[in-house]
Amino acid sequence: MHEPGAGPARDRRPPVDGGRAVSVTSAQGFRAAGVAAGIKSSGNPDLALVVNDGPRTAAAGVFTRNKVKAAPVLWSEQVLTSGALRAVVLNSGGANACTGPEGFQVAHATAERAAELLGCGAVEVAICSTGLIGAQLPRDTVLAGVEKAHGALAAGADAGTAAAGAIMTTDTVAKQADAVSEAGWRVGGMTKGAGMIAPSMATMLSVLTTDALLDAPELDAALRAAVRVSFDRLDVDGSMSTNDTVLLLASGASGVRPDPAEFTAAVTDVCRDLARQMQADAEGVTKRITVRVTGAATEDEAVVVARTVARDSLVKTALFGSDANWGRIAAAVGYSDAAVDPDRLDITVNGVPLCVGGVAAGGRTSVDLSGADILVAVALGLGEGEGEILTTDLSHAYVEENSAYPS
Amino acid sequence: MHEPGAGPARDRRPPVDGGRAVSVTSAQGFRAAGVAAGIKSSGNPDLALVVNDGPRTAAAGVFTRNKVKAAPVLWSEQVLTSGALRAVVLNSGGANACTGPEGFQVAHATAERAAELLGCGAVEVAICSTGLIGAQLPRDTVLAGVEKAHGALAAGADAGTAAAGAIMTTDTVAKQADAVSEAGWRVGGMTKGAGMIAPSMATMLSVLTTDALLDAPELDAALRAAVRVSFDRLDVDGSMSTNDTVLLLASGASGVRPDPAEFTAAVTDVCRDLARQMQADAEGVTKRITVRVTGAATEDEAVVVARTVARDSLVKTALFGSDANWGRIAAAVGYSDAAVDPDRLDITVNGVPLCVGGVAAGGRTSVDLSGADILVAVALGLGEGEGEILTTDLSHAYVEENSAYPS
Structure with missing residues (x-):
């Protein structure tokens, strides 16, 4: 797995893991392109195309649960009912x-133009968009961009990295990952997303590819299982986007039918890797915070508690200030919609027990929060349920970026 | 009603409304005091005492729903079961x-010391605390403070204002209000609270007093009805405190039995006034935001939508930046747990329609957000339910105050 650094990086070269190129084109059977179509006034790359050259075109997708869905989400949900x-x-x-x-x-016309160029039907083309809500896309610019991207299609990591770069908004680094099976198949992927990130995903668009041989229902099961414990466990600011989309495309080009459990684990690994990259590049991030809850009545309740702590503005500002303010953590645990016994509550931050049995354990000033990674461990003492949420601190830079950037 | 200014004020003189002094001692039968007991290292006032001299001692209370409850909340909930x-x-x-x-x-001993001085039982004394979670209070300092406050007890607005000043934490101004009935009774009150403010109240402590003649069940009904549409509709940062307490004490000194509806309306007015003062003095506030939702299926759903918008960090940062970013409002409406039809969604900010029928209506740049007050109006077009939430923006000052102040 590719492990990003904490600070904002602007290196868009393809990440390399053990000599392999890591990208949405890692798996056999895929080509990609990323071009500057002129949608962004900055002139930066803004349109990506990922093509599955088969022999199979099985696919699955997971979309935002927001009731206000973007046009491309409505389009892509519809075309994906075919599973291809x-x-x-x-x-x-x-x-x-x-x-x-x-x-x-515009979404429909975009799919039609890509379909014409590829010699397929528009219902075989998904559309994903990200950026400002409420503005019409410039139709002719987008359609010309599709043609330009089609002309630039290529296999290999450089093409995948170009695609990953073209979907960035406030991201400072392209985000890619892959996993390789000894059985001979791969999973690759890319994502974007730096803010408006919350349950059931984010302003995040992610395309995953594999050359394993699977049917659409198998892909769907693996993708849902993976998303549930990866992208759904990243919560930067509690906001859920109108556009969230994760797609998984399978070319079958390896000719290998994978063990289902191994395949799900590989997709999960790639999704977790991408989620961590989004956490590390989140808007205004200075701390990468993991909230880990154990001893809950159920896994769902553990996640509820972790998410409540991860979303609490007072916890997030305290950690931005390198203050191990466990009282705010205890308060957030207490107002979560989960079973909590205050007399059994333990809170440990970066390995230092601060609250044991619901009472101060001392040591608050001995916690070292100077680094970029913070682990908040909450033990509820009620059962076997456990789960964790990845989040970030609430910093001046978050306020700055989101009060100035009209996303 | 006393209407506070937007900016932080430090005037602790008793507010005067039409020649009346407005405070927790406005109603007949009450004395109060606020003293510096030495609990705060700053030496600022930190202990208040409010005494009901009767002839009646009926009382009601509403407490935090946080499962991690402070000791004074556990004590006060217990003693209030007597209704006195x-x-x-x-x-x-x-x-x-x-x-x-x-x-x-410590809470128990504090009540006992006050009871000895007043010649009553400890079970007739409620305790409220605010400040850092997890630290023990200095018992002897608190008990000496109770004696000092008892010695300073007085009727009149100056005493009430001293009490209101002694419960301030990050508040910059003492918060008081009252209402007067032509029938001859009054309701007065004070509150504190500037952060950690959310549903079912906040790090807020509030004491309301009346000289109307009512029984405890009548007080309880009036208080719950008032809190539901006032303090419960203030949501600064989504965080719910371990200590929230609102108490209503009735002396019966006016000898007048009020009309129940008029009494509930008066208590509601006082609570709303105090809630607005908390909004205006919230940590880091630069904008006072009202999110008003109409056309919901039910009142509860209207409040759910309003609260979701009011809590959204991206909405709050956009409004801090005076950006009428209605797309973020639409996204928040869409991820709320309420029925929403995106094609019927209208969003109007400070009177300018920005989204009509779920589509941009233009005018985004024509919205004047330079003032301190912002009205976000969301019309769902589904039913008759309506409700509003008061909130504030998410500013640099909020981050600064909460990353530095170990509350």
């Missing part, structure tokens, strides 16, 4: 959300 | 939360 995708067109520079019938027409 | 209170001791400088049996003993 030949290609995905992704753009940054505009979310195409709250854009009405006109916005849906 | 002779006095309330309040301290700032320490929450006495997560302090175990030792903390409960």
Whole structure:
């Protein structure tokens, strides 16, 4: 797995793990491109195309649960009912959300243009968009961008990295990962997302690819299991986007039918790797915080408690200030919608027990929070349920970025 | 009603409304005091005493729903089962939360000392605390403070204002209000609270007093109805405290039995006034935001939608930046746990329609957000349910105050 550094990096070279190139084109049967179509006024890359050259085109997707869904989400949910995708067109520079019938027409036309170029049907092309909500995408610019991207399609890590770069918004680094099975198949993937990240994903778009041989229902089961414990466990600011999309495309090019459990584990590994990269590159991040809850009545309750702590603005600002303010953590545990016995509550921060049995254990000033990684461990003493949420601190830079950037 | 200014004020003189003094001692039959007991290392006032001299001592209370409850909350909930209170001791400088049996003993001893001085039982004395969670209160300092406050007890607005000043933490101004009935009775009150403010109240302590003649069940009904549409509709940062307490004490000194509806309305007015003062003095506030939702299926769903928008960090940072970013509002509406039809969604900010029928209506740059007050109006077009939440923006000052202040 590729492990990113904490600080903002701007290196867009393909990450390399043990000599392998790591990207959405890692698996056999995939080509990609990332181009500057002119949607972003900055002139930065803003349109990506990922193509599955087969021999199979099985696919699965997971989408935002937001009731206000962007046009590309409505389009892609619809076309994915067939369980097959030949290609995905992704753009940054505009979310195409709250854009009405006109916005849906642009998504449809984008799929049609890609389909014409690839010689397939529009219903085999998914669309993903990210950027400002409420503005119409410039239709002709997008369609010309699809043609430009089609002309730039290539196999290999450079093409995958170009695609990953073209979907960035406030991301400072392209995010890619992969996993390799000794059985001869791979899973690769890319993602974007730096803010508006919360349960059931984020303003995040992610495309995963594999050359394993699987049917759509098998892909769907693996993807849902993976997302549940990876992207769904990342919560930067509690906000859920109108555009969240994770797609998994399978080319079958390896000819190998994988062990289902091994395949699910590999997809989960890639999703977790990408989630960690999003955490490390989140808007305004200065601390990467893991909230780990054990001893809950159930796994779901553990996640509820972890998410409540991870979202608490007072906890997040205290950790930004390197203050091991466990009282705020205890308060957040107490108002979560989960069973809590205050007399059994233990809170440990970076290995130092601060609260034992619901009472101060001392040591608050001895906790070293000078580093970028913070582990908040909450033990409820009620059962065997455990779970964790990845989050970030609430910093001046978060406020700055989100009060200035009209996303 | 006393209407506070937007900016932080440090005027602790009693507010005067139409020549009346407005305080927790406005109603007949009450004395109060606020003293510097030495709990706060700053030497600022930190202990308040409110005494009901009768002839009646009926009382009601509403407490935090946090499962981690401070010792004074556990004590006060217990003594209030009798429906009578002779006095309330309040301290700032320490929450006495997560302090175990030792903390409960301090609360108990505080009530006993006040009871000895007043010639009543300890079960007639409620205790309220606010400040850092997890530290033991200095028992002897608190008990000496109770004696000092007892010696300073007085009727009149100056005494009430001294009490209101002694419960301040990060508050910059003492918060008081009252209401007067032509029938001859009054309701007065004070509150504190500037952060950790959320549903089912906040790190807020509030004592309300009346000289109307009511029984405890009548007080309880009026108080719960009032809190539901006032303090419970203030949500600064989504965090719920371990210490929230609102008490209502009735002396019956006016000899007037009020009309129940008029009394409930008066208590509601006072609570709303105090809630607005807390909003105006919230930590780091630069904008006072009202999120008003209409057209929901039910009132509860309207409040759910309003609260989700009010808590969204991206909405709050955008409004801090005077950016009418309605797309973020639409996204928050969409992920709320309420029925939403995206095609019927209207969003209006400070009177300018920005989204109509789920689609951009233009005008985003024409919204004047330069003032301190912002009204976000969301119309769902589904039913008759409506409700509003008061909140504030998420500013640099909020981050600064909460990363530096170990509350």
